[in-house]
């Protein structure tokens with residue numbers, strides 16, 4: 001082979017080699033080799049992106065062990081965690097109807113069916129009677145996963161039933177709120193639940209039966225405008241978003257940029273809407289203390 005031919009062959013090799021070159025192996029630093037691999041489902045913290053196993057999250061009541069972010073907690077799980085002993089679940093006899101024959105992108109009954117399949121619940125509010133330490137009480141919790149925790153007639157029915165029982169037995173009522181507001185698929189009937197629930201709470205107030213609201217992330221619309229703002233005491237979980245209209249709607253109306261922490265629990269505490277921000281781990285004790293004080297129990 002002549003010198004020119006060798007040069008040509010080498011330049012050809014050089015030209016093709018970089019194209020054919022395989023991707024080099026990724027170098028894994030020693031300290032990363034021991035990273036745990038999860039054999040069970042994990043939850044990613046939306047704040048710090050830590051991967052935590054479902055069991056660990058559940059044990060820590062869905063508070064991120066790394067950054068203390070309060071993740072959403074399902075209504076049923078929350079009530080079972082809240083009570084030391086559950087005596088009874090109430091309101092399962094109420095089931096949703098479709099009084100308006102409402103259809104948006106899909107019919108209301110179809111939407112309901114999907115929500116029921118997704119959550120395994122029949123409605124957006126769960127109501128239970130149980131015991132916290134040594135005090136019997138009623139508690140209701142909104143399931144935000146169920147159509148945005150929206151308040152329709154069944155949510156109203158279940159809430160009013162719990163309030164009436166609380167009144168009859170002179171036992172406190174606790175509400176864990178998380179809702180996008182009234183349920184548009186039930187139109188006016190859903191708005192009427194605001195008045196119904198407010199009236200039931202007023203009867204509790206007149207009788208001196210404590211009604212305590214725990215605002216969890218998020219609480220908006222018709223629920224904020226009624227049962228979530230009528231408590232004797234308003235507790236909130238850290239960083240919960242609480243408002244009537246959403247931030248963007250208000251920004252468009254007032255033509256002003258609203259900075260963080262607008263509508264957060266911390267902001268509302270400063271402005272007198274919320275009485276206390278309570279870490280989820282301290283909620284049970286705090287509620288017990290308030291209830292025993294309000295009821296003048298020893």
Ligand SMILES: [Zn+2]
Nearest residue numbers: 045048064067
């Ligand atoms: Zn986190």
